[in-house]
Amino acid sequence: DRSVVDRWIKTEDKEAFIMARKLIRDEGLLCGGSSGTAVAAAMRAAKDLPADARVVVMLPDSVRNYMTKFLSDDWMIKQNFADERLIKVDNTEWWATKTVADLGLQSPMTVGPDVSIGAVTDILNRCAYDQLPVLDDAGKILGMVTVGQLTSMIVSKRAKKDDPCTKALYHNFLQVPIDMSLGSLSKLFLREHFALVVASQQRYTSEATEPVVTQVVCGIVSPIDLVKFISKVEDDE
Known part of the structure; x- marks a missing residue:
């Protein structure tokens, strides 16, 4: 009751x-x-x-x-459930205490769930991207489409180019907060090739007495972004 x-x-x-x-x-x-x-x-x-x-x-x-x-620590990290203490690294490098926000990542291109696999493939080829986030109309993250996943699905005939891209979604990707330290991010990159950068957003609905927390996509970060940031700053000095 x-x-x-x-x-x-x-x-x-x-x-x-x-x-x-x-x-x-x-x-x-x-x-x-x-x-x-x-x-x-x-x-x-x-x-x-x-x-x-x-x-x-x-x-x-x-x-x-x-x-x-x-x-599992790895499971917590991959689900973006880990607190900073779990993934903190003992790093005295100057960049270790900088955050993902300091990388100056551009807002990523995203696609909707109804975009076909063929259209997504064309976008990836035309823009030289390796992956794209798939968001619903409310901005909720449904998953990623990656070159590797699309190739596997097409070659194995588990999907056709006219199918919606949701049929080839990749779910086993890492999400990291925009305020994560670069020292912690560097540790994650020892076993991950990219991560989706997100920020938490609180939103009230007409009936809710407490805000609903959603994740907003801020960018995609890869090891090369970290290397470029470190190299650029050190070259400028």
Whole structure:
């Protein structure tokens, strides 16, 4: 009965998984993502309570179904759920504390989900791009279309040029915040060829009591962008 609830608190997957990892690490509680959600929400609610208030939180799940998910550092990083501490590198180079925003990336070209594979291929060839983000009409990131993925789909006859590009979406790509340090980014590039740069945007809807957080695409960054930035600054000096 939803009418007996005094207040609803919405949480994001990132804070839920970070909290679940913290409960495992600091408290020895082998809990899952839903438990992380409950505690993250309780921590927010507790801020509005008196200092002597007692808070009871139910932990509804275990870690059993998450062994290959949020327990993995690599999985957390690839899902853009990792906090800076997880991917921070000990780097004394001058550029390590700069951020992705300092690279001055251009806003990327994007395509809609109804654009055909043939049209996307023409765009990639004409503009000499290796990948393009696919966004829906609301700006939500659906995935990426890459030269490699398109080639694989066409050669194996799993897709035709008249099919919508969503049939050849690549989902296993990295998203990084625009304020990530370049030191941390350089560590990610040891195993990734590119990353989609995003910024969080809060938006209220007519019915929502709390803002909805969405990710806005700011650019695409690759190792060569980092190398060019370092080389240009050092050459200027």
